[in-house]
Amino acid sequence: MLTPLGRGTAAVSAVLYAAGWWLGYPEPAMLAVAGLVAVAGAVLWTLPRPRLEVDREIAPLKVGRGEPAVGVLHVTNAGRAGVRGLTAHDAAGAAEVAVDIPRLRPRGRRTVTYRLPTGRRGEIPVGPLRLVRADPLRLARRVREYGSPQTLLVRPRTVPLALLPSGRAHHLEGPTSDRSPAGTATFHALREYVVGDEMRHIHWKSSARTGTLMVRRLVDASLPTTTVVLEARPEAWADPDDFELAVDAAASVAAGAAAANFPVRILTGGGPVAETRGGPDDLEVLLDRLTAVAMAEGPSSTVDVVRRVRAGGSLVVVASGGADLGRIAAVRGRFDRVVVLRVRPGEAASAPPGVHLVDFGDLDGLASAWNTLGRAAGRGR
Known part of the structure; x- marks a missing residue:
């Protein structure tokens, strides 16, 4: 079919031909004929339907926010004539990625790669893939769809965080079928x-x-649980990027506990997000569940959620700079350790007794402050 440029060229050529014929000037008519011939040639260029075998892969299918992910496109020319002028257009969420495919010889095969956007967390639909064949002047094109859409999972970005000492005597062997104490x-x-x-x-x-x-x-069952409470109410986050950083922080804390095979519980004001009991697949489950977390009005505030959390283990609250530290501190007696992570607070605050306060502006700052907190906790045991 004709592109907007092709339709415009055909219309202008028709007007020029009519004007040249009406006024008796051959030059406009000659230009018009040239334009119409170009449009007709473009249509004939794109008229043949090449026999193509197309396969698209996404590598990898799961990435952390901001990490690279690529589409790998394999195109094989199954026909006897060469094919050129191909461009692949792949939708990735609201964005579209375009990549030119070099000329395909008869029975030839080309592989091209292109970056997919991973700047935003979530399930990113990729596809459908469209191959566009256009003439050199881009006056006409033929579009065909190949394959079915796939999903790229952009999960929270994480940094390595050590498991904080619980401060009480627990069975630290990890989940086992042989060494669990009697009754637990x-x-x-x-x-x-x-x-x-x-x-x-x-x-x-x-x-x-x-x-x-x-x-x-x-x-x-006596293994200490790491409970992560994430503030997800829209009014608490003036900047959506701050909320994304909060999700990354919650994922990092949960990943650190899961890597040590300890139980993890994640909640927001809207209810539970994930709960694991310590196993080899826990990390994948936690990151997948956190991928879908979004800001939403919940029936409970963060403080209300903290008050209802089952006692024991460590409590980590991830909140904005306006977190009510006093009300969170009221539950410190129910947990071995209470940590509040504040994302880019506007002003400094003093930590209430029994509460560890960590202010950070990026994940590297969180890792540094968390490690300092872990060393201090280890010396205090």
């Missing part, structure tokens, strides 16, 4: 039997149903 071992999941497992842990009903010996995986 609880059922978590089923897994296949391996040599060395105790026969008393075999789940006979599941084994009979599956035809494979299955054993109960037990966890130590």
